[in-house]
Amino acid sequence: MAGSATDQVFQFGGFTLDLGKGTLGRAEQPAFLRPKAYALLTHLARHIGRVVPKSELMDAVWPGVFVTEDSLTQLIREIRKVLGEETIRTVSKRGYMLIPEIEPVPEPGAQPIVAVLRFRNDSADPADEAIVDGIAEDIINGLARFDTLTVLARNSSFSFASYSPSEWPVVRSRIGADYLIEGSVRRHADSIVCAVNLVDAASASQLWGDRHQADYAGLSAIQQEIVEKIVGRLVVRVNNAGLQRASRQPVASLAAHELVLRGVALLRDPAQSELKEAAAFFEAAIVRDPAYGLAYTYLALSHVLNSEFGPTSDAVLTKARDLADRGIALSPDQATAHRIQSLVRLNMREHEAAEHHLRIALELNRATRTVSSRWGIC
Incomplete structure (x- = not known):
């Protein structure tokens, strides 16, 4: 996702959606959607890379009005006709996800390539999505400081979710990741629990996992505490996994x-x-x-x-x-x-x-x- 100062510009499938200008196009060629389809695409764009439940989409497009899922399916079909079938992913029994612009697969190299997938929100409150994404992004930034690793950007890795193990082997071919970091976050009234796993992308096997709990002392302090604990462990584990792979x-x-x-x-x-x-x-x-x-x-x-x-x-x-x-x-x-x-x-x-x-x-x-x-x- 590419954002302006007000996060009103989104990129996906070669298209650019500028909510500030109200425009949608590709290579300076405008694309057109009917108002309801445009409203649906807007809501998906604001949550790009996240699976948006069908009920949430219907509330956003038809607030206060009862409609069936057939109406939603028809709009999805209309958007796909304009943007392409692969732009919006259907997640069975959950909803739809707008796929961010995928970065080119990195050239093969000696350093292990790591992708931090979008973490799962295990809290009951959808408002905690920002906390969940923030912790995953901080792990990306923490790992990026180590020059023995190549860490993929959020735009690439967040298009894959931690709750979809069946997709893990695809990540390697799509964005070139050797290792995946997936996890979940659950917030209680006075604490945050973060579970993290390190996965070998080639075999989809878990190499390491750990669970961390931080008492509530302000959101920033909690994120820093969790990330500091996780990053140090992950760097050692990723390098160890590289050693094991080389020894074979x-x-x-x-x-x-x-x-x-x-x-x-x-x-x-x-x-x-x-x-x-x-x-x-x-x-x-x-x-x-x-x-x-x-x-x-x-x-x-x-x-x-x-x-x-x-x-x-x-x-x-x-x-x-x-x-x-x-x-x-x-x-x-x-x-x-x-x-x-x-x-x-x-x-x-x-x-x-x-x-x-x-x-x-x-x-x-x-x-x-x-x-x-x-x-x-x-």
Whole structure:
């Protein structure tokens, strides 16, 4: 949906509806609807991307007048004749939904692509739709701060609803999402309960789920509390899911990013018994892409982790520092690069430099309140 300053302009199916001007058209060619059909389209546009119940539509178009569903069906047919059959979706036994303009499918890339679907409103009050959408939008904004993920915009993801699992496999082909975040929100008199699930779009299987409850202390505070709890968990879970997906593929077919993920998976092993194998993955990633900053960063970390099993020589620490510097030079906006450089400098007893890089890392990644792990592996 594209909105003006007063949210009076909507785009769908190549058409633009300007409620302020009272116009409907495509490519500067006007389209015409009868008054009742235009009123129905207007109400659907004001709730674009949401399933609008039939009773609500009839009340909006024929206020105070009893009509049958046949009258509503006839207007829907008229609108579809002008706009196209795919513009308005029929949701069985629920109502109709005007589909927003869908963004082009992103080009395939190494980063996981995440879509936050429109959350389900489990409250009895339809007025809570704004709260539900606001929480989902805040999750989108929170995830978008992490440059290890590609997060689709609301215009794309909100055209699919959390209460339609049968549509999940379609999301991957329609908007290119690898992972889906779906959920529901229920508001009580003094609290809000938010349930969130992470779904693998390819298999439509749930990878993780959690439930959060916040006491009522003002709507803004509740949204912030819920989103802060959810976003930190989702980033780790999405990255873990990417690691699992990469580990199922033959090594020979992995791109530089996937090689790094394989190496990080070994670093995450509590035993850390395969540090040399992890370093080999990072070195292979550098061969594949000499400009890939994170490969140098994690290679530096693999050298520092050897200190767990004995003293690390000054020569090894110097090499790790140089690798970390190279990683920062190639990826200056990566919080991970500065976090690992901070660890290297700490092992070198360069405390001021360690604090300097840690502060930069925290500044680059404000969306998380805590460091993800002891060694900064994320």
